[in-house]
Amino acid sequence: MQNENPLKITPKEYKIKVLLVDDQLIVGEQVRRMLSQFDDIEYHFCQDPSKALPTAKEIKPTLILQDLIMPDIDGLTLVKFYRASQELKDVPIIVLSSKEEATTKAEMFEAGANDYIVKLPDKIELLARIRYHSKAYINLLQRNEAYESLEKSQKALASELNKAGEYVISMLPDTINKDGISTFWRFIPSAQLGGDSFGYHWLDENHFAIYLLDVCGHGVGPALLSVSAMNFLKSNALSTLNFHDPAVVAIALNKAFQMSDHNGLYFTIWYGVYNKSNRTIDYISAGHPPALLIDKQGYMSKLMNDNFIIGGLPDFPFKATKVNVPESSILYVYSDGVYEIELHDGSIWELDEMADFINETKNDNADEIDGLLNKVKILGNKEILDDDFSMLKIKFD
Template identity: 30%
Template sequence: MRILIADDASDQREILGLLLARWGHEVVPASDGLEAWEILNRERVQLVLSDWMMPGLDGLELCRRIRAREAGYYVYIILLTARDDKEDLIAGMHAGADDFLTKPFHFEELRVRLRSAQRVLELETQLEERNRHLVSVNEELRSALDRIQADLVAAAAMQRSLLPQGSPLSQRLALDWLFIPAAVVAGDIFNFFEHDGRYLEFYLLDVAGHGVPSAMLSVSLSRILSLERAAGGAPLAAPHEVVATLNRRFQSDDASLYFTIVYGHFDTLSGIGELCQAGHPHPLLVRRGGAIERVGEGGFPVGMLPDLDYESVRFTLRPGDRLILYSDGVTDCRDAAGEQFELGRLHRVAGDCHDKPLATLTACLAERLQEWRGTGEIEDDISMLVLERR
């Protein structure tokens, strides 16, 4: 070990130095406390043998300065003193001394104290190495988390780009929507597209689970639906046929990999539409006067069981009527007491806003849900798509 000897008595310093060198230690001599302090500030020394009484800077003050500084490693201090009363020992401990040797002392006693100090310092060194390793690991984890977060933000931006970017050009139909993901990326997704300048095809789906796996499947589904159904010249398929095709295509050995969906199309001239409901909450028909009806036949989620039959149901929108599609994140939203928002409250919001613009309806629902859950986190993605015949 490197041992600093701080003693204003040169003979005592030399004797200790020769003895410590004989035991295999490296000795750093200091003629007083001030010189010892200067050495400690420019060199790494972890064990100090210091006389208590020295001119300028005594052993107690040297202890206090060592303990007050931020060296990044531990310095073990043994005070050499002729004092042996209880009050002096307490004062030395308060100043920061680890051990004491009362003059005159036996060399073997010193040797034993040094071995004890060495064990403590070895443990401190091991702890220091572990701390450095932990700091390095934490920095790597932070860097990895930053990259993951950046990827999630980019994925969320890409996912949002797949959502509707504006209403169709038709003067016969108005649309609005609400989208509040529970995480950075979501399992809910929806869209609509025109067909032959007369029909509007639409869907809203909810992939089981949360986070990245659900979001990846929802993005894949969005791309498939948009590319296949928006292809120029493609015939208008019955909603139940589209859903059945998805069910055959997305069978998986993973029982948790499934989704619910409402898929349909609407004739903007006649006001007649068809939709297929597969495990998704029942769409709502809000009549111009405020009456609310349910549409759909339920059905199994997509990807859960093979060779399922799905059904399309017809609906009619007269001018001023609305069709509301929503995910169960709306009705399942919980308040601080764990109570769900439930369908009745959604009915009230839809009924209260039946004669107001669609933007008022979606804004009002978002506000009510925020008030309902308070500061609590969203447990599930919230999405809603609303069509209104003009």
């Protein structure tokens, strides 16, 4: 099952900072007076062009007003220095000149200047250009910081997902081959980790429980809920519960894992109990895809009954179904991630197609499951699937 949880990133606030680099003190004073009445603008003046670069790095302006004609170092050279600096390469630069020359403007723009005005400009014009260029630069800073924050969040989330995925895998059972039962399974977590878990164990010497559940959504929350449900099934928390009766188990799970108590999360489950002596399975599918029971002649039964999801309706009357298990039969239990694959034309690969593939390729090991995994990767054109790939195979002698 899939879900999306967008990340919200609050951008950092920046104040407009203007650095004027001009060797004439009178120009510096005139600009200061123009901007002094605006509280949202912080003004700095550098009269020594040799100190312009270190001053700009220290101040971190949102705009540089750069005089063109100065002793020792001209404005064109400084523009090139700014653009060569990692810290200043994106800061907007407005070149100030006493002349309106097309050739000079072309040289400035080629060097990396953003704007060019004849000094001293009108106060309204200067203020408009300062705000325009500063706003664009601040937007750039906020966008870059948002990308960095998102990258950090994604790395942290990936680390948490990896830990949760490792924990889920550690909960999965060992394969067995004794007492007339052989088991095989494959669990391939999706990129965001879904909510799949599964297991099996002997309830007593005659009854073998088989179960697979799928929590809605992706991420650490669904994964942890699936682990909680698995612990619930395997621990002594329900020591008084009759685990031999799938309907009773479903009712207990539904009571313990209501959506309202678990952040709106619910899950589907297929739970069955194999009776070794009379070769039957009592099972329940609570909103879950049907298990596939295939006999040695290739006849396939889909084991599914009409029950609601776990956590949806507090008083839902879950009911189980009994089915015979012929000799040398194979049972496949899986999540929807093994067949709900979007094809290149936008259609979805259907359950019946997956079931036919399994029936046609079944064998004495898990090759057909590996073949299915490769097939859905090709069908979806993805090496890492959008949902967990989980499939159990139980062979009955």
